[in-house]
Amino acid sequence: MEPVVITGRGALSPLGNAAQTAVAVAEGQVAYGPIEDEVLGRLDRSGDPEALRTRMAGRVEYNPREVFPGRNFRPVDRTGQLAILAAEGALEGVEVAEEDRRGAFIGLVLGTMFGSVHTISAFDRRGLEAGPKYVKPLDFANSVINAAAGQAAIWLGLTGTNSTVTGGAAAGVLALAQATQLIRDGRAHALLAGGSEELSYEGLVGFEQAGLLSSGGRVRPFDRDRDGTVLGEGSALLLLESQGAATLRGARPLGRVLGHGSAFDTSRGRDPERAASALERAIRVALKDAGSPVDTINAVFTGACGLPGDVAEAKALAAVFGDAVPVTGTASNLGCCLGAGGAFQALGLLHAFEGGRLPALGGFERAPTEVSSLDWCREARTVDCRRGVLTATSFDGVVAAVVLERAGG
Amino acid sequence: MPIDSVVVTGLGLVTPVGVGRETAWSQLLEGRSGLAPVRSFDTSRHSVSLGGEVKEEIAPELRRLPASIGRATRLAVTAAREALDDAGFGAAWDDDPTVGVAMGTTSGEPGWVEEMDDRWIAGELAGLGGGFLQHYPCHVIAAHLGEELGASGPNVMLPAACAAGNYAVGYAHDALKNGRADVMLAGGADAFSRITYTGFARLGAIAPERCQPFDRHRQGMVPGEGAAILVLERAQDARERGARIYAEVAGYGLSCDAHHMTAAHPDGDGAARAMRQALASAKLEPTEVSYVSAHGTGTPTNDKLETRALQQVFGGRSSSVPISSIKSMIGHTMGAASAIESCISALAIVNGAVPPTINYEEPDPECPLDCIPNDAREMSVDVVMNNAYAFGGNKASVILRRYSG
Numbered sequence: 102m103e104p105v106v107i108t109g110r111g112a113l114s115p116l117g118n119a120a121q122t123a124v125a126v127a128e129g130q131v132a133y134g135p136i137e138d139e140v141l142g143r144l145d146r147s148g149d150p151e152a153l154r155t156r157m158a159g160r161v162e163y164n165p166r167e168v169f170p171g172r173n174f175r176p177v178d179r180t181g182q183l184a185i186l187a188a189e190g191a192l193e194g195v196e197v198a199e200e201d202r203r204g205a206f207i208g209l210v211l212g213t214m215f216g217s218v219h220t221i222s223a224f225d226r227r228g229l230e231a232g233p234k235y236v237k238p239l240d241f242a243n244s245v246i247n248a249a250a251g252q253a254a255i256w257l258g259l260t261g262t263n264s265t266v267t268g269g270a271a272a273g274v275l276a277l278a279q280a281t282q283l284i285r286d287g288r289a290h291a292l293l294a295g296g297s298e299e300l301s302y303e304g305l306v307g308f309e310q311a312g313l314l315s316s317g318g319r320v321r322p323f324d325r326d327r328d329g330t331v332l333g334e335g336s337a338l339l340l341l342e343s344q345g346a347a348t349l350r351g352a353r354p355l356g357r358v359l360g361h362g363s364a365f366d367t368s369r370g371r372d373p374e375r376a377a378s379a380l381e382r383a384i385r386v387a388l389k390d391a392g393s394p395v396d397t398i399n400a401v402f403t404g405a406c407g408l409p410g411d412v413a414e415a416k417a418l419a420a421v422f423g424d425a426v427p428v429t430g431t432a433s434n435l436g437c438c439l440g441a442g443g444a445f446q447a448l449g450l451l452h453a454f455e456g457g458r459l460p461a462l463g464g465f466e467r468a469p470t471e472v473s474s475l476d477w478c479r480e481a482r483t484v485d486c487r488r489g490v491l492t493a494t495s496f497d498g499v500v501a502a503v504v505l506e507r508a509g510g
Numbered sequence: 511m512p513i514d515s516v517v518v519t520g521l522g523l524v525t526p527v528g529v530g531r532e533t534a535w536s537q538l539l540e541g542r543s544g545l546a547p548v549r550s551f552d553t554s555r556h557s558v559s560l561g562g563e564v565k566e567e568i569a570p571e572l573r574r575l576p577a578s579i580g581r582a583t584r585l586a587v588t589a590a591r592e593a594l595d596d597a598g599f600g601a602a603w604d605d606d607p608t609v610g611v612a613m614g615t616t617s618g619e620p621g622w623v624e625e626m627d628d629r630w631i632a633g634e635l636a637g638l639g640g641g642f643l644q645h646y647p648c649h650v651i652a653a654h655l656g657e658e659l660g661a662s663g664p665n666v667m668l669p670a671a672c673a674a675g676n677y678a679v680g681y682a683h684d685a686l687k688n689g690r691a692d693v694m695l696a697g698g699a700d701a702f703s704r705i706t707y708t709g710f711a712r713l714g715a716i717a718p719e720r721c722q723p724f725d726r727h728r729q730g731m732v733p734g735e736g737a738a739i740l741v742l743e744r745a746q747d748a749r750e751r752g753a754r755i756y757a758e759v760a761g762y763g764l765s766c767d768a769h770h771m772t773a774a775h776p777d778g779d780g781a782a783r784a785m786r787q788a789l790a791s792a793k794l795e796p797t798e799v800s801y802v803s804a805h806g807t808g809t810p811t812n813d814k815l816e817t818r819a820l821q822q823v824f825g826g827r828s829s830s831v832p833i834s835s836i837k838s839m840i841g842h843t844m845g846a847a848s849a850i851e852s853c854i855s856a857l858a859i860v861n862g863a864v865p866p867t868i869n870y871e872e873p874d875p876e877c878p879l880d881c882i883p884n885d886a887r888e889m890s891v892d893v894v895m896n897n898a899y900a901f902g903g904n905k906a907s908v909i910l911r912r913y914s915g
Contacts, residue, residue, distance in 0.1 A: 251902020
């Protein structure tokens with residue numbers, strides 16, 4: 102079984118690139134805020150202002166003309182553009198000979214929840230309003246959920262294994278897990294892995310009408326009085342390689358992926374006990390896979406983002422770690438980035454490996470009544486972080502965990 | 511035969527030519543077409559109207575689940591129930607963490623986006639409600655299967671568009687080999703949708719009257735819908751519980767053209783790489799392949815480039831290795847297609863026959879293949895290569911082999 106090392110990282114969030122985002126999160130900066138109607142752009146066209154009341158969200162501001170100089174970015178939708186920008190960051194300084202790229206050296210495993218539901222809806226609405234002969238072929242090409250992965254492959258010449266994986270908000274962690282397994286099994290040498298998710302009007306409407314958006318406009322992971330989440334957006338990708346491939350090209354590892362685990366809660370979040378036991382199982386599988394006893398873990402980066410499922414996540418963490426391991430995350434700062442969330446958690450953990458502080462669980466004040474014994478990161482703190490766990494709970498039952506270790510053990 | 515090989519022990523099929531493996535198999539062997547004018551939405555503003563829908567009269571069981579649960583999910587649940595029963599697992603498990611689900615799709619539940627869009631245009635978007643988030647995101651297909659069947663092991667959705675079924679089988683194969691689960695349900699599902707149909711119509715890709723893969727005068731593909739599930743286990747487990755074994759999943763390969771979103775690489779580059787990887791992972795030579803289950807959509811470009819890829823891999827044997835496209839009969843069922851084709855390939859191995867490519871009249875000099883024209887063929891099938899290609903340049907080949915353990 103090939104050991105899997107992390108040799109690159111790239112991201113784009115409202116707080117900047119991978120390094121800027123990790124530092125800003127550790128400092129407690131918040132990436133979301135009030136969004137103007139014109140930014141969402143399509144509120145009037147729905148003819149129904151009641152459909153979306155919230156104006157709180159995280160949005161990456163960038164000018165495609167500036168970030169894609171001299172290239173035609175128009176065929177690529179927002180989810181794809183975000184993925185490309187993260188991939189460019191992760192591949193920065195990676196010198197792979199053209200023939201190696203053509204020899205399928207690098208591939209991509211992308212997690213996403215929606216792909217681009219905006220592209221799909223816009224395509225359909227144009228067909229309804231203007232007639233089916235006036236729909237845009239480019240939109241149709243991007244209507245498939247693997248469009249972002251395909252576009253990034255075209256943009257960067259990534260002819261290796263290309264996979265899109267989803268399990269709702271657990272997609273980012275699932276993508277890291279799938280890429281790890283493909284490399285371990287010798288099916289790939291180098292894979293970009295993580296997630297991409299765009300903020301869309303359609304996504305916001307879906308979340309608001311499901312009653313999942315915070316009325317107070319604040320993500321408060323685990324808090325007793327949490328009242329929902331705030332949607333964010335962005336993309337983050339790690340470059341994972343077999344240790345052999347990385348050594349061969351003289352790459353300096355940032356860390357290692359030691360193990361992964363996933364499971365499913367057949368109550369799909371309705372029963373917090375079953376949800377917790379599913380995540381507990383996923384974490385224990387990942388720890389065993391990593392050969393890492395509980396007492397070797399120095400931090401947990403959770404995906405908890407102010408939703409009802411936070412309780413199950415807290416229960417699972419309490420069952421595995423008790424109050425011995427600091428629990429933090431990135432959603433207080435970035436909002437709920439859905440399929441990209443797990444990859445941002447990974448960036449936070451890598452930052453902690455490098456001596457950065459564990460971010461505070463911003464907005465967390467009181468523990469949920471169901472769980473008391475967790476070491477909540479109420480404040481940012483410095484720890485000697487050698488190994489950490491990423492956890493993810495989708496609100497539809499899919500749960501996953503990954504164990505990372507810092508370079509040099 | 512190593513004891514940890516992964517085998518197929520149950521099949522479930524929902525296709526435009528019939529529901530159930532026996533019905534679908536016999537219809538396909540007889541060369542019956544399930545393509546007909548589209549009923550589920552108005553095609554009067556399109557210049558084409560042919561589609562591969564799973565009509566209500568052949569699938570009354572689809573009504574057993576509430577309509578709020580998307581159509582793709584209902585197709586998948588129907589296929590899964592058959593597959594479980596076929597494998598001898600009964601109706602469901604009781605929250606079993608050793609059972610996992612890996613499913614592929616192109617569009618997930620596009621019916622829910624259509625619902626959103628209809629409301630949007632009518633000015634009634636506020637009435638959408640929570641159903642959209644509950645039933646739209648594509649992972650709900652795998653999640654619903656997990657809930658319905660009591661499978662609490664790994665649960666993933668692989669939306670690799672029209673190659674997704676093969677991605678799911680590959681994922682499940684690895685999960686079993688690595689001990690992540692003891693039983694995996696793997697397959698694909700896609701529902702007929704206005705969005706998909708409109709898109710292919712706009713690309714000018716839909717054939718007006720019939721689907722004619724590899725024929726010189728082929729005019730296009732035909733969108734279809736369906737679902738297929740394969741029950742996969744490690745061979746040792748299957749033998750110990752006395753299960754019937756259809757075939758072994760001998761290997762698979764994934765690649766990407768990185769060339770164009772909707773058009774294949776002009777040399778068949780990525781497709782050839784996926785086939786070679788699949789053969790390498792199965793430790794097989796091209797000469798050992800008995801039958802190729804083609805992607806074979808029937809578009810002028812796909813079939814030509816697929817032939818070029820086959821020529822790269824099979825060399826001179828490309829014109830004689832038997833190959834057929836059941837899309838000539840059921841259309842292109844999107845993310846379900848390669849899962850349906852894997853089921854049919856497994857049945858070909860146990861039944862000693864392969865389905866035809868129907869509507870084949872005039873050979874295309876650019877596709878010099880033995881495409882099993884018009885009539886099924888009785889032949890011994892030991893190794894099947896099942897090819898699937900997708901938007902985004904995703905390529906996936908799965909190899910099934912006769913189990914002789």
